[in-house]
Amino acid sequence: MKILLVEDDLDLGNGVRIALSDQGMEVVWLRQLSAAIRYLETNLCDLVLLDLGLPDGDGLSLLTWLQRKRQGLPVIILSARDSLNDRLRGLDNGADDYLVKPFELSELLSRVRALVRRSYGFDGENLSIGELKLNISTHRACIQGKPLELTASEYALLKTMMVRVNRVITRRQLEEQVLSGNPNNISNSLDVHMANLRRKIGDGYIRTVRGVGYIIDQQNR
CATH class of the missing domain: 1.10.10.10 (Winged helix-like DNA-binding domain superfamily/Winged helix DNA-binding domain)
Structure with missing residues (x-):
């Protein structure tokens, strides 16, 4: 399982990367919106963890790009934007789940596993x-x-x-x-x-x- 992590916070990004890697998942960690789009144009991954407040743009634009390219990738938003309108906007724009920062890594892992099961029906073997x-x-x-x-x-x-x-x-x-x-x-x-x-x-x-x-x-x- 290959996961693309788009997150500019060094401490959070490193913590998420380590937690996912410890579960046997391959993690590609990028810190800019433009880098994520370039990566997805030529590389395969199975799930995206997406911050919204990126240095070079709003993460929501990546959701729009994914829909336009018909990639159908499962996406979990990781954001400090915690209002109801922010959550609804993220989900309405194509995200599958929305997790408000700060969060427990154990909850993130559980949501990743659940989304993989829903999206692929895959038991790992x-x-x-x-x-x-x-x-x-x-x-x-x-x-x-x-x-x-x-x-x-x-x-x-x-x-x-x-x-x-x-x-x-x-x-x-x-x-x-x-x-x-x-x-x-x-x-x-x-x-x-x-x-x-x-x-x-x-x-x-x-x-x-x-x-x-x-x-x-x-x-x-």
């Missing part, structure tokens, strides 16, 4: 979408109970999309974050790998979003 199953520990996948013979690149693509079900993943993200990191990848052609993967798992799972990338829609299964 097993992924299931219709008749398609994947076990992260064993690197095995099956369809209708029959094992799938996947290459390393095909498995990496399938895992990436199943973990991020219902979210569009751009071609650039898949090419740079998934395929380029595989030393056994013979062909870097995303289209070739995706065609082979679709042939093996069957129709109706992977949907192309023209001009953007790919998505697995859980509601369609």
Whole structure:
């Protein structure tokens, strides 16, 4: 689980980073709005922890950017703005949860776990979408109970999309974050790998979003 922490306070940011890392989560910590947008343009993550009062802008503009890009990332706002109007504004602009500073790290961890379960239905090891199953520990996948013979690149693509079900993943993200990191990848052609993967798992799972990338829609299964 990769979490993007957008927080300019050094003490709070470091405390949150350590607490999440101790739970086995990978944390990318950035302190500016512009840096967060640049990161999200080319990198994958599973959840965003977002401060609103950033040095170079209001964190709410990141929510607007995420909606425009159709990334569908779960977001928890971490803010000292504690009025009802502030909380409603954050939630109405696309945040999934709102936690007022100061807060206990144990409460933040609980909310992160709850949001991950709601967003992905992921127990940390097993992924299931219709008749398609994947076990992260064993690197095995099956369809209708029959094992799938996947290459390393095909498995990496399938895992990436199943973990991020219902979210569009751009071609650039898949090419740079998934395929380029595989030393056994013979062909870097995303289209070739995706065609082979679709042939093996069957129709109706992977949907192309023209001009953007790919998505697995859980509601369609």
